Amino acid sequence: xxxxxxxxAIVEKNxxxxxxxxxxxxxxxxxxxxxxxxxxxxxxxxxxxTGGNTYTAFPFEIDDAQEEGSGAHSIxxxxxxxxxxxxxxxxEQTGNAGGVGSDVDLYVVHSxxxxxxxxxxxxxxxxxxxxxxxxxxxxxxxxRNQVNVIFPQYRFMKNFCRWSxxxxxxxxxxxxxxxxxxKTLSDCRLRGNVRYFGGFPGIPEGRTYVxxx
Amino acid sequence: xPGDMPSGTTGISRNYSSIKVISHRPSIRSPFxxxxxxxxxxxxxxxxxxxxxxxxMTAQSHASLLYFFETTCSGASSFIWHDPTANxxxxxxxxxxxxxxxxxxxxxxxxxxxxxxxxxxx
Numbered sequence: 001x002x003x004x005x006x007x008x009a010i011v012e013k014n015x016x017x018x019x020x021x022x023x024x025x026x027x028x029x030x031x032x033x034x035x036x037x038x039x040x041x042x043x044x045x046x047x048x049x050t051g052g053n054t055y056t057a058f059p060f061e062i063d064d065a066q067e068e069g070s071g072a073h074s075i076x077x078x079x080x081x082x083x084x085x086x087x088x089x090x091x092e093q094t095g096n097a098g099g100v101g102s103d104v105d106l107y108v109v110h111s112x113x114x115x116x117x118x119x120x121x122x123x124x125x126x127x128x129x130x131x132x133x134x135x136x137x138x139x140x141x142x143x144r145n146q147v148n149v150i151f152p153q154y155r156f157m158k159n160f161c162r163w164s165x166x167x168x169x170x171x172x173x174x175x176x177x178x179x180x181x182x183k184t185l186s187d188c189r190l191r192g193n194v195r196y197f198g199g200f201p202g203i204p205e206g207r208t209y210v211x212x213x
Numbered sequence: 214x215p216g217d218m219p220s221g222t223t224g225i226s227r228n229y230s231s232i233k234v235i236s237h238r239p240s241i242r243s244p245f246x247x248x249x250x251x252x253x254x255x256x257x258x259x260x261x262x263x264x265x266x267x268x269x270m271t272a273q274s275h276a277s278l279l280y281f282f283e284t285t286c287s288g289a290s291s292f293i294w295h296d297p298t299a300n301x302x303x304x305x306x307x308x309x310x311x312x313x314x315x316x317x318x319x320x321x322x323x324x325x326x327x328x329x330x331x332x333x334x335x
Contacts, residue, residue, distance in 0.1 A: 012253075021254040042256040111257045 008113045009120045020112035024062065025055045025119070026078070027105040028127075028139075030096045036087075038080065047107070049114040061136075062106075073143045076125065078104070079136040087137040091130060102127040104141055158205065159185055161198035171196040228274070232298050233264040262312070263298075266329035268321075275318060275326040282316055291335045308335050 005013065012018055024040040025047060039045040039055035046052050059081035067074040080087050091099040103126060107119035125141035132138070154162060161183040163169035172178070172193045181187045188197045238259035243251045270278075286292045291310050299305035309332040318328030 015253075016249060016251055018253040021257050023257070042258045042260060045257075111254075 003121065005120055006113075006116060006118070008116065009110060012110055012112070018112075020110050022120075023109055023111055025107040025109060026060060026080075027055075027107070028090075028099070029103040030090055030093070030099060031101050032093055032095045034090060034093065034096075036090065041111075045109075045111075045114065047109050047114050047119075048117045052114075052117075073145070075128075076141040078106075078139050078141055080139070081135070082132050082137040083135060088132045091132060091137060099127050099130040099137075099139060102139075104139065156200045156203060158201060158203040159199055161185075161188065163196070163198040169196070169198055228267065228270065229265050229297075230268040231266050233266075234298055235262040235264070236260075237262060260334045261307070262331065262333040263294075263296075263309070264329055264331045266327075267318075268327045269325040270318070270327070272324045272326065278330075279316065282311065286311070288314060294332060309333060310335055 012020060021041070023045055025045065026038045026040070027035065028038075029035050037053050037055040038058040038060055040060055041057050044057050045055045047055060061079045063077040063079070065074050065076045082088055090096065096102070103124070106121070106123045106125070108121035109116070109119050126144045127139045128142045128145070129140040130138060161170075161181070165179075165181050166172050166174070170193070172181075172191060178191050181191060183199075185194070185197055185199060185201055188194045236259050239255040240252050241255055245251065281292075282288055288311055291308050293306050294309045296305045296307050312331040312333050316328065316330060318326040321327050
């Protein structure tokens with residue numbers, strides 16, 4: 001898709017000299033929904049300047065994108081400073097799986113036009129692998145793998161609940177001290193939550209019915 | 214909150230012999246065949262670096278500086294430095310770090326030390 005630039009960006013691009021800087025902003029939403037916002041700059045950046053979020057000045061580097069002719073998704077490595085182990089702490093939080101599966105947004109904005117609410121460049125990625133050492137936390141970014149997307153979204157199964165434990169469909173209130181379930185009807189009965197069971201016990205044995213809508 | 218670098222009575226900040234001030238404001242430059250150069254800033258603020266040298270620091274000040282480097286800020290923590298080079302007087306403070314992993318001072322004239330340190334704004 002062709003890249004479209006704002007009129008302000010085109011003016012900045014064509015200037016022979018400019019005191020403003022193109023700033024790369026990074027937003028990472030970890031699987032537990034913890035969000036960090038970082039700016040590749042020497043001071044914090046608030047974007048948009050009115051009512052926006054603060055992106056903390058933090059060292060991170062973006063490697064060149066790697067593309068293959070074999071049909072594989074292109075890969076982009078991003079290295080975030082880990083000297084203080086702060087980023088690693090986020091990666092190691094329960095449920096964050098080292099950051100794999102995190103949603104990553106890269107924005108490019110211009111320091112003289114932080115009032116614009118649309119970034120000049122906005123790319124969205126998902127973290128497909130990661131590792132950390134004493135200096136860097138490295139995230140391998142790629143497009144979301146469509147093969148891993150559940151389709152169709154809802155499947156009707158006899159003895160397997162489609163809800164995640166305690167989510168909006170499960171409705172488990174925590175009256176008993178359970179923290180997990182194995183998604184079966186018997187487990188749901190033990191928790192006194194059978195009225196919200198997300199499976200379909202009435203389906204005859206040995207078949208799965210798919211909603212084709 | 215970073216701690217203050219020892220100053221004043223110990224003479225560390227006052228009795229220096231010279232301070233070299235380096236301002237870092239990187240820019241990106243693209244020279245063209247026609248002779249002009251397109252430039253733009255890389256970051257939005259500058260960072261200053263200071264190289265402070267002493268020719269005859271007292272032994273007391275030297276001990277105080279070493280203790281500060283080795284223990285108080287552990288060589289890596291940031292600290293507050295009162296910038297005597299600022300044009301507006303003595304009220305200017307900067308949050309800085311030591312740039313080097315080691316401090317080297319020569320013991321001269323028995324009770325005095327000569328040497329230098331490099332610090333940089335964080």
